[in-house]
Structure formats: structure tokens, C-alpha cells
Amino acid sequence: MNAQTKRMLLVFGTFLTGLVLCFGVVLLITGRATAPAVLSAPAIGGPFHLVDQDGRAISDDDLKGKPFLVFFGFTHCPDICPTTLFEVSEVMRRLGKDADRTAALFVTVDPERDTADKMKDYLASFDPHLRGITGDPAALAAVAKEYRVYYKKVPLDGGDYTMDHTAIVYLMDKTGRFVAPFNLRRTPEAAAEDLRRYL
Numbered sequence: 001m002n003a004q005t006k007r008m009l010l011v012f013g014t015f016l017t018g019l020v021l022c023f024g025v026v027l028l029i030t031g032r033a034t035a036p037a038v039l040s041a042p043a044i045g046g047p048f049h050l051v052d053q054d055g056r057a058i059s060d061d062d063l064k065g066k067p068f069l070v071f072f073g074f075t076h077c078p079d080i081c082p083t084t085l086f087e088v089s090e091v092m093r094r095l096g097k098d099a100d101r102t103a104a105l106f107v108t109v110d111p112e113r114d115t116a117d118k119m120k121d122y123l124a125s126f127d128p129h130l131r132g133i134t135g136d137p138a139a140l141a142a143v144a145k146e147y148r149v150y151y152k153k154v155p156l157d158g159g160d161y162t163m164d165h166t167a168i169v170y171l172m173d174k175t176g177r178f179v180a181p182f183n184l185r186r187t188p189e190a191a192a193e194d195l196r197r198y199l
């Protein structure tokens with residue numbers, strides 16, 4: 001396991017712990033552990049206005065009516081991002097025609113390098129339903145904050161840099177509300193079946 005993978009796992013773990021604590025506190029306060037509405041109480045996600053890999057404007061409004069997956073990452077990522085995008089592509093493939101009724105967003109945390117053109121090149125290796133999202137760094141930072149995504153530039157020897165980032169795939173329902181982290185540690189068929197339930 002290299003240093004970057006370890007850092008990502010750490011970031012992932014910290015987020016999950018926070019999420020569990022958050023849910024736990026809500027459950028304690030309300031005392032209603034079975035009410036599903038309570039579980040969506042910590043708001044994750046929200047409005048955004050950014051651009052996709054074709055340079056087209058995309059906003060949260062464009063996704064209304066579709067359940068969607070959101071993943072934050074960057075095209076120079078050595079392992080986690082390409083692996084995740086590959087797995088999401090497999091899920092999309094298993095959805096067949098239903099994939100058109102969902103969306104999958106890959107939002108960059110590295111807008112400095114990930115221009116729309118760069119995203120387009122990169123996503124050519126994955127399922128065409130995946131949309132690469134980039135834009136103004138301040139607007140991207142605001143969206144990352146909405147999703148409680150942590151990211152940070154990490155300098156490398158020789159002047160280059162990499163990014164630490166939260167590596168969670170968020171499942172959002174067709175109203176744009178956060179459902180749960182989308183589990184990819186199962187067969188693509190099972191994951192596709194799960195996503196299909198939110199159509």
C-alpha cells in the first residue's frame with residue numbers, strides 16, 4: 001500500500017466516522033432509530049453550476065428526476081480514481097438502457113490541471129454515461145464543501161503535486177437528496193440492482 005492509498009483510506013475512514021457519529025447523535029436526540037427520514041438529516045449535496053467535459057453548463061437542476069452517483073477526484077490520480085471510475089463504468093454497463101435514466105458525475109478536485117478537454121480525454125476510457133465536472137476553482141470548492149469532501153494539494157519531489165481527497169461515491173436520489181455512500185465492494189450486478197431501486 002503506497003502513501004497515497006494510505007492517506008485516502010485515512011480520509012475515507014475519518015469521513016465515515018464523522019457520518020456515523022452524526023447519524024448516531026441524530027438518533028440519540030430523536031430516539032427514533034427506525035425512521036428513515038432521520039437518516040438524511042445531515043445534509044450532503046446541494047445546488048451547483050459547473051461545466052462538463054464538453055464545456056456545457058451543468059447544474060443540479062439538470063439531474064432532477066434521475067438518481068445519480070457523485071465521485072470527487074482528479075485525472076492524475078494513480079489508483080483510487082481510475083479504479084473507482086472503472087467500477088462505476090461496470091455498474092453503468094450492467095444497467096443497460098436504464099443507465100440513461102441515471103447519471104454519474106466525476107467532479108475534479110484539481111481544476112488547475114483538469115480542464116474540460118483534459119477530462120474529456122480521460123473519460124474516453126470509461127463508460128460514456130460518466131460526466132466529468134470541472135469549472136471555476138471557487139465554485140468547485142463550494143460544491144466539495146456541500147458534499148463534505150476534503151481535498152488538499154500535496155507537493156511531490158521535482159515540483160509536481162498530487163491531491164489528497166475523500167474517496168466516497170455518493171448515491172443521490174432523483175430529488176437530489178443524499179441516500180448513502182454507494183457500495184462498490186460487491187458485484188457490478190448487485191450494485192446495478194441497488195441503483196435501479198431509485199429510478
Ligand SMILES: [Cu+2]
Pocket residue numbers: 073074077078079080081082165
Ligand atoms: Cu483519486
